[in-house]
Amino acid sequence: MYTCNFVHVYFSSRLTMNTKRHLDDDLKLDLYRRLRLIEMIALWEGRLTSNSLNQTFGIKRQQASKDISYYRTDCPGNLVYDTKLKGYKTTDSFNPKYTDGTLDEYLRFLAFNQEAAKHVSAIEQVNTPIEIIRPPNRSVDPEIVRALIKACRNKDRIDVKYASVSSPLGKERIMTPHTLISSGYRWHVRAYCEEAKKYKDFVLGRFLEIISTNEEPLDIPEDHDWNTFIDLVIVPNPNYSKDQQRLFARERGMNGMKQVVNIRAPLAQYYLQLMHIPFSDYGPDMKHSIILENLDQVKVHLF
Numbered sequence: 295m296y297t298c299n300f301v302h303v304y305f306s307s308r309l310t311m312n313t314k315r316h317l318d319d320d321l322k323l324d325l326y327r328r329l330r331l332i333e334m335i336a337l338w339e340g341r342l343t344s345n346s347l348n349q350t351f352g353i354k355r356q357q358a359s360k361d362i363s364y365y366r367t368d369c370p371g372n373l374v375y376d377t378k379l380k381g382y383k384t385t386d387s388f389n390p391k392y393t394d395g396t397l398d399e400y401l402r403f404l405a406f407n408q409e410a411a412k413h414v415s416a417i418e419q420v421n422t423p424i425e426i427i428r429p430p431n432r433s434v435d436p437e438i439v440r441a442l443i444k445a446c447r448n449k450d451r452i453d454v455k456y457a458s459v460s461s462p463l464g465k466e467r468i469m470t471p472h473t474l475i476s477s478g479y480r481w482h483v484r485a486y487c488e489e490a491k492k493y494k495d496f497v498l499g500r501f502l503e504i505i506s507t508n509e510e511p512l513d514i515p516e517d518h519d520w521n522t523f524i525d526l527v528i529v530p531n532p533n534y535s536k537d538q539q540r541l542f543a544r545e546r547g548m549n550g551m552k553q554v555v556n557i558r559a560p561l562a563q564y565y566l567q568l569m570h571i572p573f574s575d576y577g578p579d580m581k582h583s584i585i586l587e588n589l590d591q592v593k594v595h596l597f
Contacts, residue, residue: 324351325361325364326392327351328347328351328353328358329361329364329365329368329392330392330393331346331347331350331351332347332361332362332365332373332392333365333372333390333391333393333395334393334399334400336372336373336383336388337384337390337395337400338397338400338440338443339440339443340379340437340440341379341381341382341383342362342373342381342382342383343380343382344358344362345358346358347361347362362382368391371387371388372384372385372388372389372391373385373388394431396431397431397434397436397439397481397498398481400439401474401476402476429479429480432480432481432498432499434481434498434499434501435501437504438501438504439498441507442471442483442498442501442504443474444507445470445471446471446472446473446474446483448509449472449511450470450507450508450509450511451468451469451470451488451507451508451509451510451511451512452468452469452470452471452504452505452507452508453466453467453468453504453505453506453508454467454468454469454502454503454504454505455467455501455502455503455505456496456500456501456502457500457501464502464503466505467489468487468488468489469485469486469487469488469496470485470486470512470514471483471484471486471496472484472485472486472517472520473520474498475495477564477568478568479567480497480498480499481497481498481499482495482496482497483495483496484496484517484520484560486514486515486517488512493517493519493520495560519559519560519595520559520560521558522558522559522595523557523558523559524556524557524559524591524592524595525554525555525556525588526554526555526556526562526565526566526586526592527552527553527586527587527588528546528552528553528554528569528571528584528585528586528587529548529551529552529585529586529587530542530543530548530551530583530584531580531581531582531584531585532585533578533579533580534583539551542583542584545583546584552587562592562595562596563595563596563597566586566596569584570582571584571585571586572585572586573586573589573592573596576589
């Protein structure tokens with residue numbers, strides 16, 4: 295099974311992937327999925343081997359090699375074998391055919407694979423007319439993503455140039471990342487920052503450069519906040535009538551007019567923002583349909 299340290303703030307029963315090309319009637323769906331994986335791994339991780347396919351789809355190595363050969367024939371000039379890497383990498387002229395080639399697509403693949411805990415089955419043909427509002431894709435250099443993923447897996451220290459509101463042109467930082475995070479709107483990486491001497495969330499789109507990687511681990515403290523789970527007790531806003539509160543509870547799938555979400559402490563604010571639950575002091579004029587009943591206890595974990 296293909297895995298990566300990864301957390302998605304919200305959960306859904308199905309994550310689908312968009313492609314810029316429709317599935318060819320002559321191309322089997324299973325092969326189509328594997329060709330998509332070939333593109334995503336090669337582009338965003340920088341090294342593709344037959345193990346990437348046989349571990350994810352449970353196919354034999356021989357079949358995986360045939361799939362890679364099929365892709366190279368179908369998309370000439372996209373992949374080249376690197377003897378040092380002992381695997382395939384993208385060429386400078388790489389042009390995705392089976393995927394959008396976006397970071398969001400790759401990270402959502404990781405989310406689906408982790409949450410489903412079974413073979414990938416994310417590509418579906420749906421005839422029901424639907425429209426989905428999606429945030430715009432954020433531009434992130436694939437080289438930066440590859441370095442961050444590698445550092446998360448190997449617990450490497452990395453020297454980076456990172457932009458922020460206080461340093462919009464970028465500032466050098468040394469960090470040890472451990473997990474990729476989706477807030478539902480944008481992507482972060484959780485890392486220990488040696489300058490701040492604490493764990494922080496860094497927005498992927500603000501990394502300007504990976505200066506160097508140090509594989510010698512640093513003796514850093516445990517991420518206690520990350521390992522702390524708290525309950526978010528969500529209830530209908532009592533400023534509304536009982537009938538209105540029951541409507542809000544039913545709409546949100548509450549059990550007994552209450553919903554308790556157990557979540558990692560550093561992710562609490564992301565969840566509240568995603569669900570449009572206010573986290574300022576409540577008053578009689580509060581118009582939100584649902585509120586956080588235990589706001590006072592949760593406030594200490596918000597940023």
